[in-house]
Amino acid sequence: MTAPSLDIVAIGNAIVDVIAQADDQFLHDEGLAKGAMQLLFSPEEAEMLYAKMGSAIEASGGSAANTIAGVAALGGKTGFIGQVANDQLGHVFAHDIRALGVDFTTPVREGNPPTARCLILVTPDGQRTMNTFLGASQFLSSKMLDKGLIERGAILYLEGYLWDPEEPRAAMREAMAIARAAGRKVAFTLSDGFCVDRHRESFLDLIRGGEIDILFANEAEIKSLHETHDFEAAVEATAAYVPVTVVTRSENGAIAMVGDQIYSVPADPVEKLVDTTGAGDLFAAGFLAGQVQGRSVQDSLVMGAVCAAEVISHYGARPEADIAALVAAKLA
Amino acid sequence: MTAPSLDIVAIGNAIVDVIAQADDQFLHDEGLAKGAMQLLFSPEEAEMLYAKMGSAIEASGGSAANTIAGVAALGGKTGFIGQVANDQLGHVFAHDIRALGVDFTTPVREGNPPTARCLILVTPDGQRTMNTFLGASQFLSSKMLDKGLIERGAILYLEGYLWDPEEPRAAMREAMAIARAAGRKVAFTLSDGFCVDRHRESFLDLIRGGEIDILFANEAEIKSLHETHDFEAAVEATAAYVPVTVVTRSENGAIAMVGDQIYSVPADPVEKLVDTTGAGDLFAAGFLAGQVQGRSVQDSLVMGAVCAAEVISHYGARPEADIAALVAAKLA
Numbered sequence: 001m002t003a004p005s006l007d008i009v010a011i012g013n014a015i016v017d018v019i020a021q022a023d024d025q026f027l028h029d030e031g032l033a034k035g036a037m038q039l040l041f042s043p044e045e046a047e048m049l050y051a052k053m054g055s056a057i058e059a060s061g062g063s064a065a066n067t068i069a070g071v072a073a074l075g076g077k078t079g080f081i082g083q084v085a086n087d088q089l090g091h092v093f094a095h096d097i098r099a100l101g102v103d104f105t106t107p108v109r110e111g112n113p114p115t116a117r118c119l120i121l122v123t124p125d126g127q128r129t130m131n132t133f134l135g136a137s138q139f140l141s142s143k144m145l146d147k148g149l150i151e152r153g154a155i156l157y158l159e160g161y162l163w164d165p166e167e168p169r170a171a172m173r174e175a176m177a178i179a180r181a182a183g184r185k186v187a188f189t190l191s192d193g194f195c196v197d198r199h200r201e202s203f204l205d206l207i208r209g210g211e212i213d214i215l216f217a218n219e220a221e222i223k224s225l226h227e228t229h230d231f232e233a234a235v236e237a238t239a240a241y242v243p244v245t246v247v248t249r250s251e252n253g254a255i256a257m258v259g260d261q262i263y264s265v266p267a268d269p270v271e272k273l274v275d276t277t278g279a280g281d282l283f284a285a286g287f288l289a290g291q292v293q294g295r296s297v298q299d300s301l302v303m304g305a306v307c308a309a310e311v312i313s314h315y316g317a318r319p320e321a322d323i324a325a326l327v328a329a330k331l332a
Numbered sequence: 333m334t335a336p337s338l339d340i341v342a343i344g345n346a347i348v349d350v351i352a353q354a355d356d357q358f359l360h361d362e363g364l365a366k367g368a369m370q371l372l373f374s375p376e377e378a379e380m381l382y383a384k385m386g387s388a389i390e391a392s393g394g395s396a397a398n399t400i401a402g403v404a405a406l407g408g409k410t411g412f413i414g415q416v417a418n419d420q421l422g423h424v425f426a427h428d429i430r431a432l433g434v435d436f437t438t439p440v441r442e443g444n445p446p447t448a449r450c451l452i453l454v455t456p457d458g459q460r461t462m463n464t465f466l467g468a469s470q471f472l473s474s475k476m477l478d479k480g481l482i483e484r485g486a487i488l489y490l491e492g493y494l495w496d497p498e499e500p501r502a503a504m505r506e507a508m509a510i511a512r513a514a515g516r517k518v519a520f521t522l523s524d525g526f527c528v529d530r531h532r533e534s535f536l537d538l539i540r541g542g543e544i545d546i547l548f549a550n551e552a553e554i555k556s557l558h559e560t561h562d563f564e565a566a567v568e569a570t571a572a573y574v575p576v577t578v579v580t581r582s583e584n585g586a587i588a589m590v591g592d593q594i595y596s597v598p599a600d601p602v603e604k605l606v607d608t609t610g611a612g613d614l615f616a617a618g619f620l621a622g623q624v625q626g627r628s629v630q631d632s633l634v635m636g637a638v639c640a641a642e643v644i645s646h647y648g649a650r651p652e653a654d655i656a657a658l659v660a661a662k663l664a
Contacts, residue, residue, distance in 0.1 A: 020431075021652075055427075055428040056428060058391070059389040059390070060387065069387070087420055088419055088420040088421050088446070092388075095385075095388070096387040096388060099387045314647075315646075315652070316389060320647070
């Protein structure tokens with residue numbers, strides 16, 4: 001087995017975020033569950049919601065792609081696999097991820113549907129409510145996988161959200177097998193509470209089958225996974241099978257459980273909470289970057305907290321400030 | 333003559349801004365004049381610069397469109413005329429301006445070129461350097477003008493930038509005639525120093541011909557117009573022909589000259605200067621909104637300063653905060 005030439009290779013939705021402000025009344029009127037992600041199944045459904053939304057900004061997003069953007073900004077060598085269409089938003093997504101130095105080789109997909117977009121409504125409390133039209137992203141097929149790219153990454157990072165559509169789910173299973181065969185580790189994020197509801201058995205099978213080396217979740221997701229209100233029990237039930245379990249707890253910081261040992265970090269203070277989009281993604285970026293840099297679990301948690309704090313201080317799910325400098329200052 | 337049912341109707345470039353951070357070295361290497369706007373004449377030229385730029389965000393822009401967005405946010409009744417193509421970015425532009433309640437009826441233009449974009453490089457000092465690919469915007473023709481919309485606006489607001497391409501220049505001349513015939517006022521912004529260089533004689537003809545009721549400029553532009561280094565002389569030479577002349581002076585605030593009288597306002601303080609894109613556009617928005625609300629020239633200047641301060645405190649050229657509330661607090 002050759003040594004990996006990349007730190008992290010991720011597979012995830014290739015999405016452009018469309019971010020607008022909204023009030024609680026709007027969420028109520030549209031029947032949207034605050035803080036959650038719902039799927040929009042047709043272009044018409046996406047169009048109807050978009051038409052009602054306020055003026056927006058567009059920024060490349062996608063959960064795992066945001067994480068990879070963060071790892072790249074922290075100096076990590078990275079690759080990304082995700083499906084865009086041959087359209088303006090697909091072009092934007094590809095530009096942005098390549099501009100960060102990420103190895104992105106997935107060919108564009110011709111014809112309909114268009115590139116995925118996520119209509120994100122940010123309420124005055126900074127919470128984001130996401131409405132995802134998966135578009136081309138849901139047609140990422142096994143044949144689009146760059147096997148060599150997967151083999152080059154020390155860690156393969158997978159996004160639970162992409163477990164929803166059939167073709168990418170099969171592609172991710174194949175990618176895990178490729179990574180395993182090459183002696184690589186597999187990291188996985190549960191993504192969203194409703195996503196866990198939809199795929200609880202699959203996710204538990206992956207975990208209990210020993211297929212996950214590093215698991216990321218938030219408090220709601222890990223409780224949902226084990227259908228319990230007992231946070232500690234949920235973490236322990238996961239850590240029994242997963243070498244490294246990382247759970248974010250919003251303003252209460254985050255913990256990691258490694259074997260019997262629990263590590264914790266407080267949330268990094270922010271001057272003003274603007275938009276929580278990307279908080280979990282950037283926490284994962286900081287933690288993973290710490291791990292591939294050979295740092296301790298504790299320092300990796302600190303890196304996660306610093307990156308999450310940066311991304312929630314502005315609109316958009318990718319860092320604007322120099323997070324490598326922020327991390328260096330924090331760990332100095 | 334019927335009373336106007338709209339406050340401001342603007343004609344301008346229909347552009348989506350593509351905003352990325354860059355350092356001074358990048359501007360130097362690309363031969364770009366900091367703070368200025370240059371035109372990119374081919375899609376290939378735009379593509380080459382885009383490929384070299386960092387990860388970006390996209391937000392609807394266009395100078396006069398930004399002004400209209402600001403007037404609408406301040407409660408003004410507005411309309412906009414500008415040309416987009418039938419593509420994703422054109423759809424984004426139309427969505428965003430309509431979401432603000434702006435009457436935007438210009439039909440999309442089929443085929444090439446695509447919707448205009450402005451590649452904006454923001455340096456760490458907050459200055460923006462703009463590189464505009466005019467795309468569909470340069471093909472706004474007289475036949476696309478909504479005559480009824482122009483007649484409905486108390487003030488027709490025109491963007492100097494749009495004087496560059498031939499068809500929109502003719503369209504703007506026709507729009508001015510329509511507005512005049514309906515008994516409306518005409519406001520005009522000089523837009524950019526290099527733009528003034530390209531069209532000095534035309535702009536002076538408009539001014540000396542008494543075709544402009546309200547003129548907006550910054551210090552560099554008004555000096556360039558009269559080819560002088562003497563700021564006061566340049567303002568006086570303009571005000572001799574223009575009833576209301578408004579000149580912004582960056583961190584030194586702004587002045588208005590009305591007849592023999594000069595009014596001034598200091599720049600509104602900002603916690604952190606992030607991105608100066610849209611500063612002049614939003615100053616114009618505040619001033620125009622004040623005028624159509626029947627406020628004094630002095631209070632209109634204050635409104636301009638408040639709006640400009642808001643827009644330079646974040647990325648993007650349109651307001652994110654509730655500028656109507658900020659203005660109300662300031663004038664309370």
